[in-house]
Every structure is written in structure tokens, then in C-alpha cells.
Amino acid sequence: MRKVLIAEDEPSILLSLEFLMRQASYEVRAARDGEEALQLVESFVPDLVLLDVMMPARSGFEVCGKIRDNPARRTVKILMLTAKGGSAEIEKGLALGADAYITKPFSTQELLGRVRELLGEAP
Numbered sequence: 001m002r003k004v005l006i007a008e009d010e011p012s013i014l015l016s017l018e019f020l021m022r023q024a025s026y027e028v029r030a031a032r033d034g035e036e037a038l039q040l041v042e043s044f045v046p047d048l049v050l051l052d053v054m055m056p057a058r059s060g061f062e063v064c065g066k067i068r069d070n071p072a073r074r075t076v077k078i079l080m081l082t083a084k085g086g087s088a089e090i091e092k093g094l095a096l097g098a099d100a101y102i103t104k105p106f107s108t109q110e111l112l113g114r115v116r117e118l119l120g121e122a123p
Contacts, residue, residue, distance in 0.1 A: 002119055003027045005046035007037035007063060008081070009055045013104070017050060020108055024115070034058025038066055041073060047119055050111075051098070053082035053089065061096055068097035077118040081106065 004026040008014040014030055021028045029044045031037035035057035041049065049067065053060035060080055067073050078100075080093045085103030093101050100114050116122070 001025065001027045002048070002121075003029070003044060003046040004115070005029050005031060005037065005040050005044060005049045007031040007034065007049060007055060007060065008052045009033060010052070013052075016108075020112065021050075021115075024112055026115075032056075034060065034063045037063050041067055041076065045073075046076060048077040048079060048115060050115075051078055051080050053080060053084055053093070061092060064093065064096045064098050079111075079114060079118060081111075 004021045006014060006017045006021065006028060008017060009032050018028050018030060029040050031040050033056040051060045051063060064078055064080065067076055067078060078098045080098045080101045081104060082089065083104045090101045099118050102111060102114060
């Protein structure tokens, strides 16, 4: 079973993402801030991280950079989710090593399609 880490501080969004990923048969863990996300990347070792940009403790940008700085975690796919959809934010996320960037609000079907694509699964 593929593993997905959701790093999101907004409880309602976290709940819906957890439900969506579990329905799609992924093993799921959740982090409510950037520091917890980094700890779970090491202990849970996800295949993919759904990463909010604006979080307490560390931003999604910081978390993304830290994951990419660790050679043992370079294969972890990172999909950034954020309300900040400006081209500067998107470019920054991708420059830091994010594999994809989706702005909120998003379609659950679009999100699930991107997750499957990043994990190399058939749609």
C-alpha cells in the first residue's frame, strides 16, 4: 500500500484530504505543522507528501527544501497545496523541488489524478 503524508493545519481540509486518500486505498498520516511533517517524513517515510504552504512551525516551502536536502528522501513526491496561487509562489515551490503545485480550492478528482500520476499509477 502506498503511503501519503498530509501536512495541513486547517482541520476541515485535513479531514477531507484524509478521507479522500483513504478512499483511494492509501495509507495516510497527518501533520498539523511543518515540524511534525518533517518528523513524519523520517518515521513514516511516505511515497508522497500533500504539503500546505502556510503552516505553523515551518512553512511548506521550508519543509519541501528540507525533504529535498536529504538524499535518502529524494524519491518522495511532493505535491504542494495552497491558497497562494501567484506565479511567484508556484515558481518558488517548484524551484525548491516540489513535483506539482495545486491551488485551493481544488477539485478532488484533479487532486486524486495528480497524486496517481506522481505515484506512477494508472488513472
